Amino acid sequence: MGVPAFFRWLSRKYPSIVVHAVEEKPKECNGIKIPVDTSKPNPNDVEFDNLYLDMNGIIHPCTHPEDKPAPKNEDEMMVAIFEYIDRLFNIVRPRRLLYMAIDGVAPRAKMNQQRSRRFRASKEGVELADEKSRIREEIMSKGGYLPPEQIKERFDSNCITPGTEFMDNLARCLRYYVADRLNNDPGWKNITVILSDASVPGEGEHKIMDYIRRQRAQPHHDPNTHHCLCGADADLIMLGLATHELNFTIIREEFKPNQPKPCSLCGQIGHELKDCQGMPREKKGEHDEFAGTPPGSEQEFIFIRLNVLREYLEKELTMSSLPFPFDFERSIDDWVFMCFFVGNDFLPHLPSLEIREGAIDRLVNIYKNVVHKTGGYLTENGFVNLERVQMIMLSVGEVEDSIFKKRKEDDENFKRRQKDKKKRMKAERNPTFIPTGQFAPRALGRGNSSIPEAVNNPRQAAYEMRKQNLNSNDKETLSGTKRKASDSDSEPEPEDNIRLWESGWKQRYYKNKFDVESTDEVFRRKVVQSYVEGLCWVLRYYYQGCASWKWFFPFHYAPFASDFENIAELFKEFETNTQPFKPLEQLMGVFPAASGNFLPLTWRRLMSDPESSIIDFYPDDFAIDLNGKKYAWQGVALLPFVDERRLRAALEEVYPDLTPDEIRRNSLGGDHLFVGKHHPLHDFIHELYRSGCKEPTDIPPELCHGIQGKMDTDDGAILPDITVESPVPMLRSLTQNSTISIKFKDPQYEDGYIFKAVVLPGAKKPSITLKPGDWERTNNNGRPWRPRLGFNADRKPVHLEQSAFRTLGHALPQARGHQRDGLYSNAPPPGAYNPAYRMPNSHQPPLFNVLPIQRMQNAWPARPPLFSQPPQRPFGHNPIQLYPNPGHGGPSNYYQRRGSDWNRQPYNQGRNYKSGRYNNRK
Amino acid sequence: MEDEVCEFLKQNRETAEWLESIRGDCESDKLWKHRREFILRNLTDFCGPGQTPPALLSNHRGLDRLLAYSMVWTNHVFTGCRYPPPVMEKALKMAENIKITDAPVHTTRDELVSKVKKSGITSSNEGLNEVPSKRRSTDVSRTAAARTNLSEGLNSSANVGCTADQYREGQRTETSFYSSAVPQHWSGSNECHQKMVDAPRRPTDEDVKERQSFFNKLYKRVAWKLVSVGGFNPNLDYTEVLGDCIKTLKSTLDITFVPLKELAELPQNKTSQENIVCELRCQAVYIGMGCGKTKASAQAVASREAIKLFQKKKVVVKICKRKYSGHDVEDLVLLDEESHAPHLPPALKNPQDLL
Structure with missing residues (x-):
């Protein structure tokens, strides 16, 4: 879901849902990498049964990463994807099933968003390439150095769309990968792998949901299956809740703000493309041994525990004295539904509901107030009760006016505060004649030491001050800084002609956004109707699957909550038996003309030929309405909608031009199931092939942990003792293969079957994580509540023994609060003569001098690292010293655990969520 | 100009009905009024001089091209899209005599960026x-x-x-x-x-x-x-x-x-x-x-x-x-x-x- 703020809001409000993942890294011994044995118990103190991968969340960062240089070619990309899956597998260690789902053709409702993303991406890609070549030219002309341009095609991320050759290759590579791991990796020995590639229609996460839904509805499903779903989209949380499975965890990459990104021109970290100077690369460490990515820069993972979120929601949503029995599961469904108002991929969000302004809390409050009157829940099994929804919407509508006014007020307050702050900062700056640094005047009796600090290194400081004066000799300080004209905000605000805070906002909104007069009730009603249909469609999509492949919201903006009058009559039923687009058809629908190279020639021509009968779908440039936002990518792209009839009619003429390969790529495929030779199902499947069975066969439930579905033999299957050719030149072919694959189809249900949104009988509730509200009252022998941090309630907390504290006290600066003047305060001034500070190894450059000196003074080689310093500091000649031998350092308890706890540290720092943290786009 | 169109439609009931079948579900009156005029003005050039224009569902190529150009033109004027020069030229030429009084002002992405x-x-x-x-x-x-x-x-x-x-x-x-x-x-x-x-x-x-x-x-x-x-x-x-x-x-x-x-x-x-x-x-x-x-x-x-x-x-x-x-x-x-x-x-x- 394109709601970046949603996860931030959620993790702030319900912090205990987040658990940091523990990752066991492969060890290296004598230059040989020893892979992690994933058949061992999970280091996270939890065992997962099923791991679901929403592959698009993996493909994007692996093919065009933001935090490291991009892979050179498609082969490297594939390897990067394999490694990423390996990492995830190592962390999660599923024991029964690995389900990989690549986005297939999406429902029409999603097409508008996809179109807008791809039209923008294509333009951004071209602009970046232009910018790069321009700066490269500039740098070269100034005599700078840049690594030679790699001969590679610009990777157009638009190729990550079903139907392209890239996706076809990817599917092939993943089949090879699965076969390889099933053959060779002990952790994979007993698991079943299902691969749903891009030829299977449906978005990845919804294919996964469909799978879970259909398994849950059959009698052999284990109600205590522990699911783990990988993906960064916020709607996975909603989807997970919607399954009503009690053990559901989501794993995603932790987003760390302000990570250094390498310059895309010279590949160095520390500056952006536009500031690139073409300087030679700095040597990292004496022998450049620290080159490559700096430590700690690798993305780490976090778990989001939905069972904890359920606990939180139970506390929040439970209502007493209702006119009907309270059912927590139903109230969760209502909560999920209300989250859709705030944002989802298929509908623009209501103007008055902004997640940053606590819209969900507001909705929950209104919901609790209104639920007494509604006489029941808003939704049931994914079907909406519109009369009740109307009550909620109109209640929101009542406060809409004040929301807009408050928004304006907050905005202005914020601006004023910023301005005041700027002013204050300016005023607080001392005049230049007041010395700074250690000579700065200090008020008596302030700070935590009564004695003024001794002046450190006075010569250096004096030198600095002289130099500073030299610099400030320019005109500016002599004649005083010229004042700028008042109120000069550097960037002019985009004009807002809606002014939602002034009366008449509704008329202005409709006039400006929809270009209709305020009197045009019919049109307004149409917008509301479409939105109501949209809400029904989205909820159904989450709970029952795609109701209509054709439906879409045909406007760029949402109506107001107060417009939702008499909505019950607005929605009847969706058109049934709609068909998804074929992959190439969908490509025609979402690509700009600039990405036409992924399409056959005659198809491509339809995108640019003035004679084409669908030329209106492909504008070169389009309007963007910032809609109160600051950057172009945040705004609403006003792209024309695709007319399905005309698209199909135009394509009919070019269908005969497809090559056999393109026809294959354009067809809809199915899921594939893979097992290794130790799996109980292996022989069963092998027998199907041997007997030449052509009928779809049911999976015997006892062979596969109760997983059900139909299997059908596949002509292009991977079979035992048949070599699996490697699709990637740098990887070897599998000559001794024992993996077997077969087509797989989810269990089918008759038309009109309704999947029940309930907890299955026999499901055991996981133990609680949150502190019970009545903890103090119930007798716990007076024990205080101990917060649970990880998956395991009985996990031993880390503690230090006395000797460890002694060690720490010895290594850390003596007086904690006492301010020291930084790392280099003991360094001799440049060119100083005082030999007392010099150490024998003074031939080294001064930077590397500093730390070894301290260490040698302490004369204890196996010191623990100084915690106040980041571990990635280049420690010159002896980096090994840094990491103490666990057996050597004394309080071994602490150090043995250190490996994992060290990993935790960045997370704690990261908790300080900065604003804009989740603003990075996908 | 507008009256001219209305007058014409009054006299040609069939064409008027046919036109309504072409109107998009979610097109505002204003947009449709202009697009309708655009279609009428160019109808014979694209669909031949026949009495009855081809049905929408017949996938008539000429009609579809005309519809495409009508969309190009309205997208350009009312939604702020820009198309490649030959397409733009043609659309604008086809719309030569149509008067627009209050087209909204948009900023295109390129301008923003x-x-x-x-x-x-x-x-x-x-x-x-x-x-x-x-x-x-x-x-x-x-x-x-x-x-x-x-x-x-x-x-x-x-x-x-x-x-x-x-x-x-x-x-x-x-x-x-x-x-x-x-x-x-x-x-x-x-x-x-x-x-x-x-x-x-x-x-x-x-x-x-x-x-x-x-x-x-x-x-x-x-x-x-x-x-x-x-x-x-x-x-x-x-x-x-x-x-x-x-x-x-x-x-x-x-x-x-x-x-x-x-x-x-x-x-x-x-x-x-x-x-x-x-x-x-x-x-x-x-x-x-x-x-x-x-x-x-x-x-x-x-x-x-x-x-x-x-x-x-x-x-x-x-x-x-x-x-x-x-x-x-x-x-x-x-x-x-x-x-x-x-x-x-x-x-x-x-x-x-x-x-």
Whole structure:
């Protein structure tokens, strides 16, 4: 879901849902990498049964990463994807099933968003390439150095769309990968792998949901299956809740703000493309041994525990004295539904509901107030009760006016505060004649030491001050800084002609956004109707699957909550038996003309030929309405909608031009199931092939942990003792293969079957994580509540023994609060003569001098690292010293655990969520 | 025009019904009214002169192409899309006689990203009713104090204006000249430039000083002139006011016209009607720009912009970077004293050969 703020809001409000993942890294011994044995118990103190991968969340960062240089070619990309899956597998260690789902053709409702993303991406890609070549030219002309341009095609991320050759290759590579791991990796020995590639229609996460839904509805499903779903989209949380499975965890990459990104021109970290100077690369460490990515820069993972979120929601949503029995599961469904108002991929969000302004809390409050009157829940099994929804919407509508006014007020307050702050900062700056640094005047009796600090290194400081004066000799300080004209905000605000805070906002909104007069009730009603249909469609999509492949919201903006009058009559039923687009058809629908190279020639021509009968779908440039936002990518792209009839009619003429390969790529495929030779199902499947069975066969439930579905033999299957050719030149072919694959189809249900949104009988509730509200009252022998941090309630907390504290006290600066003047305060001034500070190894450059000196003074080689310093500091000649031998350092308890706890540290720092943290786009 | 369409539809019930079947579900009345006219006007060209137009579901190719163009045109006019030039040309030609009264204004993505602000250029249908700057500049003493001796070099003959018609010719040669940077191009049709230029050079501080005093004078002239015509108001003949003032100082106004579509950097206008851009210079200093349907209206808008500038507390001549045929060039620009980082539209003439 394109709601970046949603996860931030959620993790702030319900912090205990987040658990940091523990990752066991492969060890290296004598230059040989020893892979992690994933058949061992999970280091996270939890065992997962099923791991679901929403592959698009993996493909994007692996093919065009933001935090490291991009892979050179498609082969490297594939390897990067394999490694990423390996990492995830190592962390999660599923024991029964690995389900990989690549986005297939999406429902029409999603097409508008996809179109807008791809039209923008294509333009951004071209602009970046232009910018790069321009700066490269500039740098070269100034005599700078840049690594030679790699001969590679610009990777157009638009190729990550079903139907392209890239996706076809990817599917092939993943089949090879699965076969390889099933053959060779002990952790994979007993698991079943299902691969749903891009030829299977449906978005990845919804294919996964469909799978879970259909398994849950059959009698052999284990109600205590522990699911783990990988993906960064916020709607996975909603989807997970919607399954009503009690053990559901989501794993995603932790987003760390302000990570250094390498310059895309010279590949160095520390500056952006536009500031690139073409300087030679700095040597990292004496022998450049620290080159490559700096430590700690690798993305780490976090778990989001939905069972904890359920606990939180139970506390929040439970209502007493209702006119009907309270059912927590139903109230969760209502909560999920209300989250859709705030944002989802298929509908623009209501103007008055902004997640940053606590819209969900507001909705929950209104919901609790209104639920007494509604006489029941808003939704049931994914079907909406519109009369009740109307009550909620109109209640929101009542406060809409004040929301807009408050928004304006907050905005202005914020601006004023910023301005005041700027002013204050300016005023607080001392005049230049007041010395700074250690000579700065200090008020008596302030700070935590009564004695003024001794002046450190006075010569250096004096030198600095002289130099500073030299610099400030320019005109500016002599004649005083010229004042700028008042109120000069550097960037002019985009004009807002809606002014939602002034009366008449509704008329202005409709006039400006929809270009209709305020009197045009019919049109307004149409917008509301479409939105109501949209809400029904989205909820159904989450709970029952795609109701209509054709439906879409045909406007760029949402109506107001107060417009939702008499909505019950607005929605009847969706058109049934709609068909998804074929992959190439969908490509025609979402690509700009600039990405036409992924399409056959005659198809491509339809995108640019003035004679084409669908030329209106492909504008070169389009309007963007910032809609109160600051950057172009945040705004609403006003792209024309695709007319399905005309698209199909135009394509009919070019269908005969497809090559056999393109026809294959354009067809809809199915899921594939893979097992290794130790799996109980292996022989069963092998027998199907041997007997030449052509009928779809049911999976015997006892062979596969109760997983059900139909299997059908596949002509292009991977079979035992048949070599699996490697699709990637740098990887070897599998000559001794024992993996077997077969087509797989989810269990089918008759038309009109309704999947029940309930907890299955026999499901055991996981133990609680949150502190019970009545903890103090119930007798716990007076024990205080101990917060649970990880998956395991009985996990031993880390503690230090006395000797460890002694060690720490010895290594850390003596007086904690006492301010020291930084790392280099003991360094001799440049060119100083005082030999007392010099150490024998003074031939080294001064930077590397500093730390070894301290260490040698302490004369204890196996010191623990100084915690106040980041571990990635280049420690010159002896980096090994840094990491103490666990057996050597004394309080071994602490150090043995250190490996994992060290990993935790960045997370704690990261908790300080900065604003804009989740603003990075996908 | 609209009545014509209504009248026609009243007489042709069948066509009217057929048209309704084409209307999109979510098309607003306004949009449909215009698109309907577009379709009607071009129907015979695309679907043949038959009595009954082809049914929508027949996937008639001609009809689909017409529908596509009707969408191209409405997307362009009402939603702000831009299409490749041949498509645009064709759509605009098909819509030649359709009048649009209130097309919304949009900013396209490219404009947003490249930061070409619309404010850099004013078109004749916006801002006419706008109240000019509140600060009426009656601070004569200040201007007088800032005055330096009028430099002798500023005799009016030093600055020869190009007439508009000559310019079109000249502009093309210039463009090619600057892209190839071959100096021998200084011959042929480019007479008016030849007279005053020895070699292209960049503006210097000297140039600024010289011109500043001239503009201080002009500033006063405009102020008095406005007093005599009853202050700045929308009914003024801006062209005349500005022209008169400059004439009394024995200088000339240098006027340049260029069709909008030749300026790649500028936001193209939606309605296809305001397609002439006018740039005003005096003493080789850029003072205003505007666009309009005709040369006269474009010049009026540009003059209005210039006069608005003279309403500010003080005007200064500065050397600013501007775009000229895709490159940054230094140009002499007349600015309000208090404006920072002005958004300048691209120059129509190369400033460097005006000096």
